[in-house]
Amino acid sequence: MTMRLIATSIAVLSGAAVAYADPAGDWGAGYGHMGWGGGFGMLGGLMxxxxxxxxxxxxxxxxxxxxxxxxxxxxxxxxxxxxKSRFAKGEIDEDEFRKRKAALED
Known part of the structure; x- marks a missing residue:
């Protein structure tokens, strides 16, 4: 289904591009120079x-x-x-270490 939709979209867009092509090569008609004549100007570049x-x-x-x-x-x-670092430095005792370790493992 997706491939069919993609193929249909390409066919429609290609047909529209061919139908809109300017056979005389006039830059003033259609989209202008590569789409820059569409009125977007700097806003298009900013976007x-x-x-x-x-x-x-x-x-x-x-x-x-x-x-x-x-x-x-x-x-x-x-x-x-x-x-472990605090226990090794002696900042906390063994009982405090065991209580905090048990709390962390829960």
Whole structure:
């Protein structure tokens, strides 16, 4: 079904382009010089920049998100490392270490 729709769309658009072609080669008729005569002017160029800016921003966000999620370390392991470090430095005693470790493992 999708291929049929694509083929039909191409056929219709091709037929419209051929029917609208200027046989005399007059630049003043139709769309003008490669579509720039359609009245968009700088707005068309600005919208192109906005479009590509959004695409690039989405790619950057996706890469950062995947990089953060694929680091392999979870928040609980970071907390456990901090707890072990504090115990090793003597900031907390063994009872406090065991209570906090049990709380983190739950």
């Amino acid at each position: 192109m920049l906005v479009f590509w800016g959004v695409i690039i921003a989405l790619i950057v966000i996706a890469v950062r998100w995947f990089a953060d999620n694929s680091s392999g370390r979870s928040k609980s392991s970071d907390a456990m490392d901090t707890l």
